[in-house]
Amino acid sequence: MSTRxxxxxxxxxEQLDYTQLALVAAYAIKKHMPDYPVVLVTNQxxxxxxxxxxxxxxMAAAFDDIVLTxxxxxxxxxxxxxxxxxxxxxxxxNTNKHDIYNLSPFDETILIDTDYLCGNDNxxxxxxxxxxxxxxxxxxxxxxxxxxxxERWLHYAGIRMWWSTVVYWRxxxxxxxxxxxxxxxxKNWEYYRFLYKFPxxxxxxxxxxxxxxxxCDGWQDGGFIGQIPNFMRYQDQRDxxxxxxxxxxxxxxxxxxxxxxNMVVEIxxxxxxxxNKKSILxxxxxxxxxxx
Amino acid sequence: MDDKKLNEALxxxxxxxxxxxxxxxxxxxxxxxxxVSYNGALFxxxxxxxxxxxxxxxxxxxxxVEDNSTNVITILDSTEFLNLLLAAYDSAMQLKQDEQxxxxxxxxxxxxxxx
Numbered sequence: 001m002s003t004r005x006x007x008x009x010x011x012x013x014e015q016l017d018y019t020q021l022a023l024v025a026a027y028a029i030k031k032h033m034p035d036y037p038v039v040l041v042t043n044q045x046x047x048x049x050x051x052x053x054x055x056x057x058x059m060a061a062a063f064d065d066i067v068l069t070x071x072x073x074x075x076x077x078x079x080x081x082x083x084x085x086x087x088x089x090x091x092x093x094n095t096n097k098h099d100i101y102n103l104s105p106f107d108e109t110i111l112i113d114t115d116y117l118c119g120n121d122n123x124x125x126x127x128x129x130x131x132x133x134x135x136x137x138x139x140x141x142x143x144x145x146x147x148x149x150x151e152r153w154l155h156y157a158g159i160r161m162w163w164s165t166v167v168y169w170r171x172x173x174x175x176x177x178x179x180x181x182x183x184x185x186x187k188n189w190e191y192y193r194f195l196y197k198f199p200x201x202x203x204x205x206x207x208x209x210x211x212x213x214x215x216c217d218g219w220q221d222g223g224f225i226g227q228i229p230n231f232m233r234y235q236d237q238r239d240x241x242x243x244x245x246x247x248x249x250x251x252x253x254x255x256x257x258x259x260x261x262n263m264v265v266e267i268x269x270x271x272x273x274x275x276n277k278k279s280i281l282x283x284x285x286x287x288x289x290x291x292x
Numbered sequence: 293m294d295d296k297k298l299n300e301a302l303x304x305x306x307x308x309x310x311x312x313x314x315x316x317x318x319x320x321x322x323x324x325x326x327x328v329s330y331n332g333a334l335f336x337x338x339x340x341x342x343x344x345x346x347x348x349x350x351x352x353x354x355x356x357v358e359d360n361s362t363n364v365i366t367i368l369d370s371t372e373f374l375n376l377l378l379a380a381y382d383s384a385m386q387l388k389q390d391e392q393x394x395x396x397x398x399x400x401x402x403x404x405x406x407x
Contacts, residue, residue: 120324122324122327125327125329125334128332129329129333129334130332130333130359130361130363131361140320142313143313143316144313144316144320223361226361227361229324229327229336229360230320230323230324230327231320233320242407243407245406249406251405251406251407254313260302263306263309263310263401264310264401264402264405264407265310265314265317265405266314266317266404266405266406267317268317268321268406269321269324270320270321270324
């Protein structure tokens, strides 16, 4: 029987307590898939902060193991939005995401971002599946609309984007190739940015994973990566939580630049990628109350 | 048209939009509920697949079916597989019916989203 479990990265910065987000994400996994262990990857400083803020009991309930790493500091400032009316810049430490292949203690691993909250047990259906690597290809916002073109394609005449928010893989030669190419893309980011013609300077793991998938597949889209069924539901950074009604039951505000188009949406029984991280932190007590 | 009437009309438009998004979100939940994991493969419990498997079970024949990624999967226990498909289909339809009933009686934007 192969070992199976979930992993997530959490490196705090001045603005965002990623370990607190990881606690929420881990509790959501334990709520809907209690049989699977959760391993946190973090650094010493974030770990100490988490221990001091939330206590070892809460951490033990969330994480079955903690892996300490110390990724080299690389400036990677990211503009975040907290709802429609507030934005801020924060360091985004995601440069060692591809190292997860070597850090994982499991034969089969699902790596999730700390702002991805499970709302059912569908991800567990990936274990023992037909593919060595699987990710989401499609996403829908709260209004069930597709994201902007830059979140679907790396370039209008380029390759399709895979979301690295959730990455499933089975330890295998194929998966190792995938993560090795991801690592090479990271190391030569400027070159691949030029080659695949995508805009911006922010290091995006969605893009590096998409390039690795494309290269691994023989520079084509031939089914090397398994597609996680249906689509990834996401709450945009400009959206917000209105009410937490249950462990997987939300009323959210879907905001647009034109205020008169804002609307409330009910999300129930689904996994949700809550990109507005501060909305999770603001509702931390209520969410944890429902997940505990 | 005075402001009051216009505001009421715009509030109604917002209600209609919320209703439509809610319908689409229910469809998304139904799609997720139709997923069945069997023998390391994922299937969607469609009426077509259910009927095909049921026919093979009735004729006591072996079952080879394509999964969601078009891999051909040998179904070792076709009766068990059929039961899984039926259970997923029934629970998805029950979910859809319950939500549709709730939406039918929701006459305000707040009611639609469960507030």
